[in-house]
Amino acid sequence: MIRVAWARLPEYLGQHVLISVSAIAIGFLISLPLAVAVSRIGWLRGPALAAASVVQTIPGLALLALFYPLLLALSVFTRHAFGFGFRALGFLPALLALTLYSMLPVLRNTVAALAGIDAAVLTAARGVGMTPRQSLWLVELPLAAPVIMAGLRTAAVWVIGTATLSTPVGQTSLGNYIFTGLQTENWVFVLFGCVAAALLALVIDRLLALAEDGFALRSRGRLLAAVAGLIIVVGASLAPLFGGEERPIVIGTKSFEEQYILGAVIGDKLDKAGFKTVRRDGLGSTVIFHALEAGDVDVYVDYSGTLWTTQMHRADMPGRKAVLGQLSAWLKTRGDRSVGTLGFENAYAFAMRRDKAKAMGIETLADLAAYAPRLKIGGDFEIFSRPEWAAVVKTYGLHFAAQRQYQANFMYSAVADGDVDVISAFSSDGRIAQYDLKLIGDPKQALPPYDAVLLVSPRHAGDAKLLAALKPLIGSIDLGTMQRANLMVDRSDDKKTPEQAAAWLARH
Numbered sequence: 001m002i003r004v005a006w007a008r009l010p011e012y013l014g015q016h017v018l019i020s021v022s023a024i025a026i027g028f029l030i031s032l033p034l035a036v037a038v039s040r041i042g043w044l045r046g047p048a049l050a051a052a053s054v055v056q057t058i059p060g061l062a063l064l065a066l067f068y069p070l071l072l073a074l075s076v077f078t079r080h081a082f083g084f085g086f087r088a089l090g091f092l093p094a095l096l097a098l099t100l101y102s103m104l105p106v107l108r109n110t111v112a113a114l115a116g117i118d119a120a121v122l123t124a125a126r127g128v129g130m131t132p133r134q135s136l137w138l139v140e141l142p143l144a145a146p147v148i149m150a151g152l153r154t155a156a157v158w159v160i161g162t163a164t165l166s167t168p169v170g171q172t173s174l175g176n177y178i179f180t181g182l183q184t185e186n187w188v189f190v191l192f193g194c195v196a197a198a199l200l201a202l203v204i205d206r207l208l209a210l211a212e213d214g215f216a217l218r219s220r221g222r223l224l225a226a227v228a229g230l231i232i233v234v235g236a237s238l239a240p241l242f243g244g245e246e247r248p249i250v251i252g253t254k255s256f257e258e259q260y261i262l263g264a265v266i267g268d269k270l271d272k273a274g275f276k277t278v279r280r281d282g283l284g285s286t287v288i289f290h291a292l293e294a295g296d297v298d299v300y301v302d303y304s305g306t307l308w309t310t311q312m313h314r315a316d317m318p319g320r321k322a323v324l325g326q327l328s329a330w331l332k333t334r335g336d337r338s339v340g341t342l343g344f345e346n347a348y349a350f351a352m353r354r355d356k357a358k359a360m361g362i363e364t365l366a367d368l369a370a371y372a373p374r375l376k377i378g379g380d381f382e383i384f385s386r387p388e389w390a391a392v393v394k395t396y397g398l399h400f401a402a403q404r405q406y407q408a409n410f411m412y413s414a415v416a417d418g419d420v421d422v423i424s425a426f427s428s429d430g431r432i433a434q435y436d437l438k439l440i441g442d443p444k445q446a447l448p449p450y451d452a453v454l455l456v457s458p459r460h461a462g463d464a465k466l467l468a469a470l471k472p473l474i475g476s477i478d479l480g481t482m483q484r485a486n487l488m489v490d491r492s493d494d495k496k497t498p499e500q501a502a503a504w505l506a507r508h
Helices: 002-040 042-057 060-082 091-115 119-127 132-169 175-184 187-217 220-241 257-272 285-294 304-311 320-333 354-360 365-374 387-396 408-417 464-473 479-490 498-507
Strands: 249-254 277-283 299-303 337-345 348-353 376-379 402-405 422-426 437-440 451-456
Touching: 002 042, 002 091, 002 132, 002 175, 002 187, 002 220, 042 091, 060 091, 060 132, 060 285, 091 132, 119 132, 132 175, 132 187, 132 277, 175 187, 175 257, 175 277, 175 408, 187 220, 249 257, 249 285, 257 277, 257 299, 257 464, 257 479, 257 498, 277 285, 285 299, 285 304, 299 304, 304 320, 304 387, 304 451, 320 337, 320 451, 337 464, 337 479, 348 354, 348 408, 354 437, 365 387, 365 437, 376 408, 408 422, 408 437, 422 437, 451 464, 479 498
Parallel strands: 249 277, 249 299, 376 402, 376 422
Antiparallel strands: 299 451, 337 451, 348 422, 348 437
């Protein structure tokens, strides 16, 4: 595990430094002149500090996620109005959110430092004939510099820490270790990501502290050492990112183990065909589909039922063959392409501990309806807001005593431990067998089929070489094989990485 984590460090660290340094620099360039303006125009102080403070009350992940739909809408508008668009996933939403997060410490410290300068000093500056601009640059800012640097240090630590949350919006960072590790219960990855982010924040903070001392002591040597250290750290981190190569194929994945495995399988196929690839892991269902259409993601695996209900907004269930045919035709109208199905179905299903289901005589969702008011149900972060859940509730009249949401991998231990009685499971998940769970039947077919479908973006829909490289995957993975691959990542006694499970899957 450590070896795999080290192998990914150059890319993850470089991307983390790139987004963090960019956000800190832009935030500083905005905050410093704004603070000067606030110090000169008294009525601006309250609104400016209040606005910056409000940003800090918004949870980091929410702020990052909110920028994606805003930028996507803006990109669609510019494409139709002016003939060009831009990438709404990844770097840009992360940059904007982190820039906002970086502003408050610099703004607040600069305003406080300028306000705290002795009036006698300002009077003396005017007395020797300095203009207001000369007083600002030659007297006020130099005197305020140590306090401003303290604010910059705080901003840097905040941004470097928050940047780990940019993974779900498609920006690679040290957070990739953490999100992947949490989903696969790979605690080595989680710890590695946390330690790497903490060490980076500590190194940057110490170098900025050296610069702060340089300003306070008027030491040019300390300032030069701080600048040299920052250049070395940032330069060494960014060096692996700039090779002058063409844009790689972006492979998207959703935030659960099976998707990480399939992402690795796709990457292996494309790498062997001579393509350079990069992964964008942990994306939400709606985000990843819109990212495919916008060209921010080039290829990923989705599920027919998810697309049928969430993207096509269909509630009828005409059968698997009809769903797949209509889905393929619908994708073509949007410029996307379905390469085909992989051969297995990862269906939304509902599951209970086998002993509890047997004791209560529950075989189907119709049986469950009578007991539901006394039971607790757990689901992933999406299920209770999805059309499929509404359809199941309407069809069977399900009304549970409580609903709880979990990260996907924690749902199974929750039902096994009795924290909840029922969970929204996935039929291809190996933990169904691991925890001896019973899948509850859906005789009224409220849930659609969920065949795994390989999708390619409009940008590559006509790329014969890419499609040829992906074609061998079609129909090559049956349900039992996928369950065993998932279990390799889930199990605690001999846990494998998604890449190791993908290698096993390729052999079978």
